[in-house]
Amino acid sequence: MIIDINFIGLIIASIMASAVPLILASCGELITERSGVLNLGVEGMMIIGAISGFALMTVTGSLIIAVFGAMLAGVLISTIFAFLTQTLITNHVATGLALTIFGIGISAMIGKNFVGIPGKEFPVLFEGLKDTIPLLGPILFGHSIVFYFAFALPFITSYFLKKTKIGLIVRAVGDSPESASNQGINVKLVRYACILYGGAMSGLAGAYLSMIYTPQWIENMTGGRGWIALALVVFSTWNPIKILIGAMIFGGLTIIQFHMQAIGVRIPVQFLTALPYIVTIIVLVVISRDSRKIRLSTPSSLGKSFHKDN
Amino acid sequence: MNTNLKISNVTKIYPGCVANDNVSLEFNSGKIYALLGENGAGKSTLVKILSGVIIPDEGEIYLNKNNLKLNSPLDAKKNDIGMVFQHFNLFETLSVFENLIIDSDEQRESLREKIDSIMKKYNFSIDLDIPVLNLSAGQKQKVEIIRCLIRNPKVLIMDEPTSVLTEQETSELFLSLKKFSEEGILIIYITHKLKEVMQLCDEVAVMRRGKLISVSEIKNENIESLANKMVGQNLKTIKKKKAKTSSDQLIKITNLNFSSEDPFETNLIDINFSVNRGECLGIAGISGNGQSELFQVLSGEIISEKNSIEFNNNYIGDLSPQERREYLMAFSPEDRLEQAAIPQMKIFENVALNNFKSSNFFNNGLINENKIKEHSKKIISDFNVNTDNIELKSQFLSGGNLQKLIIGRELITSPDLLICFNPTWGLDVGAINYIHETLIKINEQNKSIILISTDTDELLKLSDKISVIHKGKLSKIMNAEEVTSEKLGILMGGAN
Numbered sequence: 127m128i129i130d131i132n133f134i135g136l137i138i139a140s141i142m143a144s145a146v147p148l149i150l151a152s153c154g155e156l157i158t159e160r161s162g163v164l165n166l167g168v169e170g171m172m173i174i175g176a177i178s179g180f181a182l183m184t185v186t187g188s189l190i191i192a193v194f195g196a197m198l199a200g201v202l203i204s205t206i207f208a209f210l211t212q213t214l215i216t217n218h219v220a221t222g223l224a225l226t227i228f229g230i231g232i233s234a235m236i237g238k239n240f241v242g243i244p245g246k247e248f249p250v251l252f253e254g255l256k257d258t259i260p261l262l263g264p265i266l267f268g269h270s271i272v273f274y275f276a277f278a279l280p281f282i283t284s285y286f287l288k289k290t291k292i293g294l295i296v297r298a299v300g301d302s303p304e305s306a307s308n309q310g311i312n313v314k315l316v317r318y319a320c321i322l323y324g325g326a327m328s329g330l331a332g333a334y335l336s337m338i339y340t341p342q343w344i345e346n347m348t349g350g351r352g353w354i355a356l357a358l359v360v361f362s363t364w365n366p367i368k369i370l371i372g373a374m375i376f377g378g379l380t381i382i383q384f385h386m387q388a389i390g391v392r393i394p395v396q397f398l399t400a401l402p403y404i405v406t407i408i409v410l411v412v413i414s415r416d417s418r419k420i421r422l423s424t425p426s427s428l429g430k431s432f433h434k435d436n
Numbered sequence: 437m438n439t440n441l442k443i444s445n446v447t448k449i450y451p452g453c454v455a456n457d458n459v460s461l462e463f464n465s466g467k468i469y470a471l472l473g474e475n476g477a478g479k480s481t482l483v484k485i486l487s488g489v490i491i492p493d494e495g496e497i498y499l500n501k502n503n504l505k506l507n508s509p510l511d512a513k514k515n516d517i518g519m520v521f522q523h524f525n526l527f528e529t530l531s532v533f534e535n536l537i538i539d540s541d542e543q544r545e546s547l548r549e550k551i552d553s554i555m556k557k558y559n560f561s562i563d564l565d566i567p568v569l570n571l572s573a574g575q576k577q578k579v580e581i582i583r584c585l586i587r588n589p590k591v592l593i594m595d596e597p598t599s600v601l602t603e604q605e606t607s608e609l610f611l612s613l614k615k616f617s618e619e620g621i622l623i624i625y626i627t628h629k630l631k632e633v634m635q636l637c638d639e640v641a642v643m644r645r646g647k648l649i650s651v652s653e654i655k656n657e658n659i660e661s662l663a664n665k666m667v668g669q670n671l672k673t674i675k676k677k678k679a680k681t682s683s684d685q686l687i688k689i690t691n692l693n694f695s696s697e698d699p700f701e702t703n704l705i706d707i708n709f710s711v712n713r714g715e716c717l718g719i720a721g722i723s724g725n726g727q728s729e730l731f732q733v734l735s736g737e738i739i740s741e742k743n744s745i746e747f748n749n750n751y752i753g754d755l756s757p758q759e760r761r762e763y764l765m766a767f768s769p770e771d772r773l774e775q776a777a778i779p780q781m782k783i784f785e786n787v788a789l790n791n792f793k794s795s796n797f798f799n800n801g802l803i804n805e806n807k808i809k810e811h812s813k814k815i816i817s818d819f820n821v822n823t824d825n826i827e828l829k830s831q832f833l834s835g836g837n838l839q840k841l842i843i844g845r846e847l848i849t850s851p852d853l854l855i856c857f858n859p860t861w862g863l864d865v866g867a868i869n870y871i872h873e874t875l876i877k878i879n880e881q882n883k884s885i886i887l888i889s890t891d892t893d894e895l896l897k898l899s900d901k902i903s904v905i906h907k908g909k910l911s912k913i914m915n916a917e918e919v920t921s922e923k924l925g926i927l928m929g930g931a932n
Contacts, residue, residue, distance in 0.1 A: 291537075291538075294530070294534055294537070294538055295538060297527070297529070297530060297534075298527045298530060298534075298538055301527040301528060301529050301530060302525075302526075302527055302528070304525070305524075305525035305526060305527060306527075307509075308489060308509050308521070308525045309509065309525060309538065309539045310508055310509045310510030310513060310539060311538075311539075421529070421569070422529045422567055422569075423529070424529075426528065426529065
């Protein structure tokens with residue numbers, strides 16, 4: 127049997143495309159968690175982003191307004207979370223879960239009028255270069271701007287945390303909000319900013335799903351990707367580069383198991399569907415075994431409320 | 437240039453407690469000032485006001501005649517007031533350099549040069565690129581001091597700086613502080629340790645229950661006069677009577693070994709000793725030489741070989757702490773809030789944790805609250821715990837009261853052996869005295885004590901026999917009368 131080398135390239139490209147929303151949401155949540163805030167509302171923020179993006183695109187016809195509107199919607203819903211957890215000092219876990227339930231509910235309500243409407247075509251970059259290089263051509267070229275942004279994001283995030291002053295402040299707040307406050311850092315402000323940024327990235331991830339990946343609105347279309355994004359952050363031990371690896375494995379297995387089902391491999395479908403979840407977690411646990419590094423990259427104050435007293 | 441810091445009529449009131457009651461003080465550079473007081477006397481509140489962490493209800497602060505408005509730690513920093521807190525304000529997972537650059541406006545390279553020159557000047561040697569969690573307590577404190585020095589402070593406030601330091605580190609710190617003072621930095625040194633005040637400071641201000649009691653020069657004071665001012669009553673000096681020589685062996689440790697997989701723990705190597713009834717065995721050593729592992733092995737938190745511990749003619753090396761308690765052993769661990777008591781639980785609930793079969797705290801799996809409360813009230817009155825509310829969460833007890841409660845909880849069942857680890861760590865003179873009296877009383881009742889402590893004075897005062905632990909090995913056991921603190925110091929350093 128001869129396999130077209132460009133076909134392999136196409137499969138890899140489709141794997142990468144399915145990893146995009148995971149990378150975006152995980153990198154956003156990573157910044158939130160690094161500041162010590164555990165926001166379990168990723169799934170909710172994603173689906174709000176998905177419906178907002180799709181609705182704005184249909185109503186205004188402008189892709190740019192739709193994409194930025196989706197991010198803004200993510201910011202707005204995460205503002206609710208920030209207000210509750212930072213200003214009213216509610217429990218992070220409970221508030222995050224409520225946010226997800228809220229997001230799924232409200233998106234279904236808004237989305238009623240948008241079911242069955244076809245999406246718009248999203249412009250891709252470097253379309254013409256696709257056939258110039260075998261194998262690499264389909265991988266590198268002919269994708270949306272969001273796709274390229276997603277694959278740059280883990281590196282940008284890593285650089286931001288390690289090399290910039292603001293990144294250092296984010297890590298410091300996550301390590302010890304008490305010390306940071308005593309050093310004159312405004313802990314609440316930093317955490318608000320990190321939560322809102324996480325919201326924006328989740329919103330973008332949702333918009334990618336409803337506008338680019340499968341351009342249409344389906345109720346509950348995020349299908350648990352928000353939870354996978356959360357798991358990726360934890361199992362990558364808060365390391366953006368490992369998030370990239372984890373998202374690729376997850377995306378890869380999801381695509382491959384589809385193909386295996388299609389070919390008719392004699393393995394129970396339920397097992398195949400569960401496979402990406404299991405393997406991704408095993409691989410991330412194995413590559414993140416160094417307990418010293420875990421200790422150094424885990425935000426010590428994760429999920430704990432900080433209240434400054436006078 | 438001379439620095440003059442003036443605190444004028446500062447008052448801070450918390451619900452149910454006046455932390456600072458109309459305090460006025462004046463400091464001038466060139467001298468080292470001690471701010472002395474028991475825990476809860478209001479010294480920490482006062483220095484937190486000076487460093488902008490707490491805002492006073494009334495009163496003014498003047499630095500060189502300028503009225504300062506300190507609404508945040510940033511304001512204090514901007515006004516050249518540096519503060520090293522008792523609990524370090526460091527970010528454990530960040531590197532030393534990251535900890536220092538975070539609140540600095542300087543460029544990386546110029547800051548690094550500045551830090552290097554500070555370290556050179558004061559003989560500090562710290563690797564700037566390792567995470568802070570890998571540093572010793574003394575090194576962490578140096579990082580805090582460097583953080584202040586980078587800003588060329590006029591005032592440097594040290595809040596109980598020696599509570600986590602070894603003796604060696606303490607004397608290094610004192611040398612540095614004297615040097616800073618010579619260079620014109622005004623030093624305010626907060627402590628409840630009288631010896632340190634006599635050793636280091638030029639002037640001393642004593643606080644008690646939020647009020648300023650006296651300001652005087654050190655040369656006009658001595659340890660007794662300061663102690664009396666601090667506690668507000670004449671302290672009895674307690675002396676231990678020599679124990680009756682008893683040959684009735686209570687506990688015998690034979691060839692006890694413990695090796696840990698955790699690189700931060702110390703292995704115990706071939707521990708052998710025995711304690712007779714009515715005796716107190718002191719175990720000295722610099723912290724981190726295996727004391728906490730030894731305590732855990734003795735208390736049963738770490739299980740060892742059955743035959744390695746013989747207590748009252750039973751082999752108990754493989755028993756859990758609860759089972760050992762049934763054999764009439766009692767334990768008082770080092771960390772009161774982490775190991776001995778659960779801070780969020782009420783006093784009587786903490787008492788119930790120490791559950792004996794004979795105590796009947798539980799009936800058919802239900803809590804017998806009345807019984808436990810009755811028992812708790814007895815502990816509180818017998819052991820002088822200064823509260824009458826057994827429903828109080830134990831985190832709100834002061835260190836001294838909590839320790840009294842813990843020791844009381846352990847002793848009320850009249851055990852044969854009490855094993856305690858740094859029982860007076862961080863306590864004030866009054867509480868230390870009370871704990872010491874209690875321990876002496878136990879020995880007089882023909883009960884035994886194993887006292888693991890880093891405080892040599894305490895060991896010399898209370899022990900009948902003393903041994904030194906160094907790198908997990910015990911020295912030979914000496915009679916306390918033959919031992920001096922110098923000799924202990926040498927053994928603690930690892931010499932034979």
